[in-house]
Amino acid sequence: MRAAHAFPFLAAPWFWISVGLHGAVLYCGSVLLVESAKYGVQQGISSLEVNLVAAPAASREASTIPEQDTMPDVPAVKPVVTPDDLTQPVAEAMKPKPKSMASLQPSALPPSPVTPKVTGTGASTSAGRDKITASSGGGARTIATPNYLNNPPPVYPEMARRQNMVGTVILHVEVSATGAAKSVEIEKSSGYSLLDVSAKQTVQRWRFYPGRIGGQPIDSTATVPIRFHLDGDRK
Numbered sequence: 498m499r500a501a502h503a504f505p506f507l508a509a510p511w512f513w514i515s516v517g518l519h520g521a522v523l524y525c526g527s528v529l530l531v532e533s534a535k536y537g538v539q540q541g542i543s544s545l546e547v548n549l550v551a552a553p554a555a556s557r558e559a560s561t562i563p564e565q566d567t568m569p570d571v572p573a574v575k576p577v578v579t580p581d582d583l584t585q586p587v588a589e590a591m592k593p594k595p596k597s598m599a600s601l602q603p604s605a606l607p608p609s610p611v612t613p614k615v616t617g618t619g620a621s622t623s624a625g626r627d628k629i630t631a632s633s634g635g636g637a638r639t640i641a642t643p644n645y646l647n648n649p650p651p652v653y654p655e656m657a658r659r660q661n662m663v664g665t666v667i668l669h670v671e672v673s674a675t676g677a678a679k680s681v682e683i684e685k686s687s688g689y690s691l692l693d694v695s696a697k698q699t700v701q702r703w704r705f706y707p708g709r710i711g712g713q714p715i716d717s718t719a720t721v722p723i724r725f726h727l728d729g730d731r732k
Contacts, residue, residue: 534672534717535706536648651699651723654691658727662689665724666696672705674714687725696723 654662664687671679681701686693700721708717 532709534670534708534719536670536672536703536719536721648703649699651696651725653725654695657689657691657695657725661727662687662692663726664688664692665722666693668697668700668721668723670700670703670705670719670721672707672717672719674707674716676705676707676714678703678705679716684720692725696725 656662665685666683666687667685669682669684671681673679678701681697683693683697687696700723705719707714709715
C-alpha cells in the first residue's frame with residue numbers, strides 16, 4: 498500500500514499495459530534483426546554443384562558435293578537458201594551440239610574442330626571438360642553485389658574425373674565477424690578424399706557475409722553443400 502501511495506501510477510492499468518507493449522517490441526526487434534551467415538558464388542548463389550560434362554564428340558562427317566558445269570543448248574540453225582537452190586528442199590536444221598559436262602570430283606570436307614561446351618557462372622581450370630552450375634536459394638538481387646558472392650567454384654580433380662568419382666560434400670564453416678572462414682570441417686564426406694579435399698581447400702579461401710545481430714557482424718556458422726557428378730550420373 499505504501500508503494501501504491503508513493504507511486505500512484507503503479508496501480509494504474511495503463512502503466513502495466515505500456516510496460517507489456519514495450520517488452521513485446523523489444524523482444525520482436527531483437528529476433529527480427531538477427532541475420533545468419535551467407536555465402537555464394539557469383540550472383541547470390543547459396544549452393545554449388547560441380548558437374549562434369551564431356552566435350553561433345555560431334556564432328557561433321559565427310560560429305561560430297563558434286564558440282565556440274567553445263568553449257569546451254571545450241572539452237573538449231575537453218576541453212577541460207579540462195580536463188581539457185583529455191584527448188585531444192587530445205588536442208589535439215591543442223592543438229593545441236595551435244596552437251597558438254599564438266600563434273601568435279603567430290604571432295605571430303607575436313608572435320609571441324611570440336612568446340613568445348615562450357616556453361617555456368619564460375620571459372621574452371623578444365624574449361625571445355627566440365628560444367629559449373631549452381632542453384633540459387635532465392636532472394637532479391639541487387640546491381641552492386643558484395644564480394645562474398647564472387648567466390649571461385651571448386652576444381653574437379655583430373656584423377657577423380659578419370660576414375661568416375663562422384664559424390665556430395667557437406668562442409669561446416671565457422672565464419673568470423675569479418676567474413677573469413679575461421680575453420681572448415683567435413684560434416685559429410687563424398688566418399689572420396691580427392692573430392693573432399695578440393696571442396697574444403699576452396700571453401701577455406703571463400704569470403705562470407707557474416708551473421709549479424711542488430712546490424713552488427715558476429716561470429717556465425719554456415720553449411721555448404723558441394724556436389725560433384727559426371728554427365729549422365731543420377732546420384
